[in-house]
Amino acid sequence: MTIVENLRFLGHRIVNAVWRIGYASRFFMMILFYSGTSFRRFHLTIKELFSSGVMSLIIILVAGTFVGMVLGLQGYETLKRYGSESALGSLVALSLVRELGPVLAALLFASRAGSAMTAEIGLMKATEQISAMEMMAINPIARVVAPRFWAGVISMPLLSALFSAMGVFGGYVVGVVLIGVDQGSFWSQMQAGVDFQHDIVNGMLKSFVFGVAVTAIALFEGYDAPPTAEGVSGATTRTVVESSLTILFLDFILTAFMFQGG
Amino acid sequence: MSSQALVEIRDVNFAYDSRPILKGVNLTFPKGKVIAVMGGSGCGKTTLLQLIGGALKPSSGYVKVDGQVIHELDHKGLYRMRRRMGMLFQFGALFTDMSVYDNVAFQMREHTDLPEEIIRDLVLMKLHAVGLRGTHHLMPAELSGGMARRVALARTVALDPMLIMYDEPFAGLDPISLTVVGNLIRRLNDALGATSVVVTHDVQESLKLVDYIYFIANGVVVAEGTPAEISISDKPFVHQFVHGEMDGPVPFHYPSSDYGQDLNLQPRR
Numbered sequence: 026m027t028i029v030e031n032l033r034f035l036g037h038r039i040v041n042a043v044w045r046i047g048y049a050s051r052f053f054m055m056i057l058f059y060s061g062t063s064f065r066r067f068h069l070t071i072k073e074l075f076s077s078g079v080m081s082l083i084i085i086l087v088a089g090t091f092v093g094m095v096l097g098l099q100g101y102e103t104l105k106r107y108g109s110e111s112a113l114g115s116l117v118a119l120s121l122v123r124e125l126g127p128v129l130a131a132l133l134f135a136s137r138a139g140s141a142m143t144a145e146i147g148l149m150k151a152t153e154q155i156s157a158m159e160m161m162a163i164n165p166i167a168r169v170v171a172p173r174f175w176a177g178v179i180s181m182p183l184l185s186a187l188f189s190a191m192g193v194f195g196g197y198v199v200g201v202v203l204i205g206v207d208q209g210s211f212w213s214q215m216q217a218g219v220d221f222q223h224d225i226v227n228g229m230l231k232s233f234v235f236g237v238a239v240t241a242i243a244l245f246e247g248y249d250a251p252p253t254a255e256g257v258s259g260a261t262t263r264t265v266v267e268s269s270l271t272i273l274f275l276d277f278i279l280t281a282f283m284f285q286g287g
Numbered sequence: 288m289s290s291q292a293l294v295e296i297r298d299v300n301f302a303y304d305s306r307p308i309l310k311g312v313n314l315t316f317p318k319g320k321v322i323a324v325m326g327g328s329g330c331g332k333t334t335l336l337q338l339i340g341g342a343l344k345p346s347s348g349y350v351k352v353d354g355q356v357i358h359e360l361d362h363k364g365l366y367r368m369r370r371r372m373g374m375l376f377q378f379g380a381l382f383t384d385m386s387v388y389d390n391v392a393f394q395m396r397e398h399t400d401l402p403e404e405i406i407r408d409l410v411l412m413k414l415h416a417v418g419l420r421g422t423h424h425l426m427p428a429e430l431s432g433g434m435a436r437r438v439a440l441a442r443t444v445a446l447d448p449m450l451i452m453y454d455e456p457f458a459g460l461d462p463i464s465l466t467v468v469g470n471l472i473r474r475l476n477d478a479l480g481a482t483s484v485v486v487t488h489d490v491q492e493s494l495k496l497v498d499y500i501y502f503i504a505n506g507v508v509v510a511e512g513t514p515a516e517i518s519i520s521d522k523p524f525v526h527q528f529v530h531g532e533m534d535g536p537v538p539f540h541y542p543s544s545d546y547g548q549d550l551n552l553q554p555r556r
Binding site: 152156159160161168238 | 383
């Protein structure tokens with residue numbers, strides 16, 4: 026009896042999971058389908074760019090600076106052993122634009138802006154604002170969800186670029202100003218070591234993909250949240266967990282394609 | 288009466304999964320009238336509004352609004368119909384990220400190409416009608432419950448709908464706000480020449496303001512009539528409901544097993 030019950034429970038979970046993936050995919054397609062409004066009435070997207078992008082600036086800039094400073098310190102310690110401290114600029118910049126910039130900025134974005142999006146949409150649903158909009162013959166996906174999606178997708182690469190820029194600045198402060206690495210070699214090594222196409226464009230591409238993933242997850246979780254306090258808090262937690270894992274998983278896949286050891 | 292009916296609900300059955308909510312109900316809402324749909328909590332009143340608004344589809348039967356069967360409309364047709372309906376949600380459902388002014392202007396901006404000066408005049412007129420012109424710059428969080436309900440009412444009638452639906456408009460209001468909202472429902476309906484459906488369990492307020500009342504219990508219409516007929520009705524359910532009696536056709540106790548058995552009491556020998 027218990028085996029049958031367990032099997033039934035397992036089957037139920039699997040069916041639910043598959044159903045949810047299908048529902049999420051359909052939701053994503055609906056966002057794309059109803060995206061016209063976000064561009065025709067771009068001021069709606071700009072408003073969301075402010076709340077998800079501009080409001081995340083502080084955390085991104087501060088975190089970027091500290092990560093760059095740590096890279097400067099650790100990089101100097103390691104490079105010193107091989108007598109190649111002059112490569113510090115190249116090490117800091119490559120680590121940031123290829124990996125740390127896109128990944129850490131996306132993780133911070135997921136916890137700062139993604140969770141806020143989920144909570145906002147979830148609460149709008151719980152207080153019947155979404156239903157009210159539907160009853161006014163206004164499509165909530167077009168009016169509420171799509172502008173937030175595009176705001177996230179646009180702001181993610183920009184935030185990631187700012188994160189990397191601040192990181193390079195942090196690395197410069199620690200490496201050149203505090204430790205005393207030669208300024209000329211710091212910048213020239215960076216210029217020689219970083220390729221625009223291979224490193225910067227690929228890094229930006231990564232953060233674009235992360236932007237799509239994080240925002241889509243955050244919006245779906247909010248839209249799908251049970252309309253209760255518990256439901257919204259659960260959805261917010263799921264947003265952070267799911268998007269963090271998705272970012273790291275996608276990062277591995279994208280890195281494997283982009284930098285196949287070449 | 289049916290030729291003048293704005294809303295016709297015929298033999299509608301509706302079930303959530305396998306739990307039946309409505310079992311073959313028939314209701315008619317004539318044009319220009321204010322109709323109350325009453326019944327205890329969870330009897331299917333709100334479901335009825337969702338069926339009229341096309342948010343739910345009946346398992347069988349149909350809901351006809353202005354001659355069109357709602358569940359047969361496509362997405363565009365349904366949205367076109369909804370533009371001519373207004374719905375006041377239980378707690379107003381104002382958009383919390385917008386000011387009172389923007390809330391009332393919302394549908395005008397979304398559905399019309401009116402210039403901003405005209406929208407401004409219209410918004411102030413709608414707010415004046417509910418007595419809250421002076422609040423246009425406030426945010427919903429700065430309003431009391433009664434004021435929020437009135438602002439939501441102004442937003443509901445922003446596009447002069449032909450049908451206005453109210454989901455528990457009196458819930459949680461103080462006596463003054465309750466009278467104000469009650470009067471507004473009647474006055475707005477008559478001024479706009481609209482038809483109103485008020486889903487409520489506030490008997491005394493409804494008897495004062497509506498033209499006709501339907502009682503729903505256990506998914507069927509158990510009584511109907513004008514306020515005068517209802518207040519003298521001797522049907523057990525209506526009597527219990529109107530007079531707020533504790534026990535009657537709606538029992539005080541939820542069905543359960545024998546009380547003595549539950550407490551493990553032995554019969555005295």
